[in-house]
């Protein structure tokens with residue numbers, strides 16, 4: 001499978017955890033555009049049966065505390081739209097394209113079961129949430145959201161254009177809410193990412 005991460009530290013964690021020969025890891029950079037471009041390039045260069053957007057994320061309380069592992073049952077572009085006098089409208093509501101991809105439900109269930117991961121919507125944002133108000137707005141617009149990160153929707157868009165299923169697997173480094181850099185636990189999240197890739201049910205994800 002092709003695993004798309006944002007930064008080298010995430011690639012190293014995935015490669016430490018994954019059994020030899022199970023994954024091809026590419027480091028895309030931060031954000032949905034870099035993720036989409038890198039995924040499209042990698043899929044054009046060679047076939048992969050599954051693409052996984054992986055890395056650290058912000059977790060929505062109480063579903064996803066620091067150190068938790070989450071798997072997306074929906075990969076949602078949460079800030080792709082227009083701010084109108086009546087509030088935010090996403091591009092699907094405006095009649096352009098899509099704002100969500102649905103990973104294969106059986107694979108999501110198998111990952112959740114094998115890793116003890118929480119399944120739910122994972123939001124892709126281009127701006128990291130840094131206030132309680134923004135976190136509350138996202139929760140109101142996306143009930144049940146478990147995490148936000150910056151690449152999943154880009155990976156899923158590129159995978160869809162190649163007809164390849166996509167998953168998003170994240171481990172939580174910080175809470176979604178008021179900005180507090182001192183509270184990030186990147187090492188803890190990278191350790192959880194390594195353990196997740198050590199325990200993934202690789203064979204059953206491809207059936």
Ligand SMILES: O=C(O)c1cccc(C(=O)CC[C@H]2O[C@@H](n3cnc4c(=O)[nH]cnc43)[C@H](O)[C@@H]2O)c1
Nearest residue numbers: 006030056057058128129148149150151174176179
């Ligand atoms: O400056 C900040 O306040 C800040 C807070 C959290 C994350 C960042 C990043 O620039 C990291 C972006 C990188 O990590 C993923 N990530 C991790 N936590 C979050 C988050 O709470 N919201 C969105 N993305 C997050 C993301 O996928 C990027 O790859 C800065």
